[in-house]
Amino acid sequence: QVQLVQSGAEVKKPGASVKVSCKASGYTFTSYGISWVRQAPGQGLEWMGWISAYNGNTNYAQKLQGRVTMTTDTSTSTAYMELRSLRSDDTAVYYCARENYHGSSKSDYWGQGTLVTVSS
Amino acid sequence: DIQMTQSPSSLSTSVGDRVTLTCRASQTISSYLNWYQLKPGKAPKLLIYAASTLQSGVPSRFSGSGSGTDFTLTISSLQPEDFATYYCQQSYSTPYTFGQGTKLEIK
Numbered sequence: 378q379v380q381l382v383q384s385g386a387e388v389k390k391p392g393a394s395v396k397v398s399c400k401a402s403g404y405t406f407t408s409y410g411i412s413w414v415r416q417a418p419g420q421g422l423e424w425m426g427w428i429s430a431y432n433g434n435t436n437y438a439q440k441l442q443g444r445v446t447m448t449t450d451t452s453t454s455t456a457y458m459e460l461r462s463l464r465s466d467d468t469a470v471y472y473c474a475r476e477n478y479h480g481s482s483k484s485d486y487w488g489q490g491t492l493v494t495v496s497s
Numbered sequence: 498d499i500q501m502t503q504s505p506s507s508l509s510t511s512v513g514d515r516v517t518l519t520c521r522a523s524q525t526i527s528s529y530l531n532w533y534q535l536k537p538g539k540a541p542k543l544l545i546y547a548a549s550t551l552q553s554g555v556p557s558r559f560s561g562s563g564s565g566t567d568f569t570l571t572i573s574s575l576q577p578e579d580f581a582t583y584y585c586q587q588s589y590s591t592p593y594t595f596g597q598g599t600k601l602e603i604k
Binding site for chain 1: 533535543584588594
């Protein structure tokens with residue numbers, strides 16, 4: 378069965394970086410993409426971007442350009458999301474999801490979420 | 498960016514009720530519309546994609562309709578496990594923006 382397992386919670390100071398991992402199993406990793414979505418406390422879902430696991434092409438949300446990098450390691454079927462220059466408003470639960478772009482694009486399987494807390 | 502607006506923002510309902518949630522796009526998105534369910538402490542769950550296609554394993558009481566700019570998610574008979582927050586998302590063009598969500602609460 379399709380599973381996405383994310384790394385554990387992180388506490389970071391403002392200005393630091395965080396790297397969240399997302400290990401996929403149960404499907405052919407390179408046949409899909411990985412999207413990243415976050416939810417700040419009391420807020421809605423925010424699309425951060427996605428990466429093609431086939432060729433590594435990325436598409437980031439404009440507001441995160443320059444601070445976010447999404448990568449994949451096809452040898453371990455793992456995706457990574459690194460966010461730099463952290464601010465307090467980056468405090469959120471970060472989700473990875475399998476992006477199924479066959480037909481219309483949709484995030485059909487999700488990781489369990491990783492809480493990132495940014496606090497001095 | 499395409500703006501997605503959901504209404505209402507919250508709704509008090511009862512088990513057994515028929516509920517219709519609305520999502521409107523700021524420009525036409527054809528049928529590139531997904532619906533997700535989010536419960537506290539759990540990962541989002543895909544319910545509907547391409548505006549009206551039921552994701553595998555999702556109960557048939559959920560249905561979606563619409564195209565262009567106006568979309569609806571209908572739950573034909575609310576079950577206790579359906580009290581959650583529902584989000585629409587457009588996948589017509591990046592960034593794949595979400596609506597602000599509709600929270601279903603028990604009356």
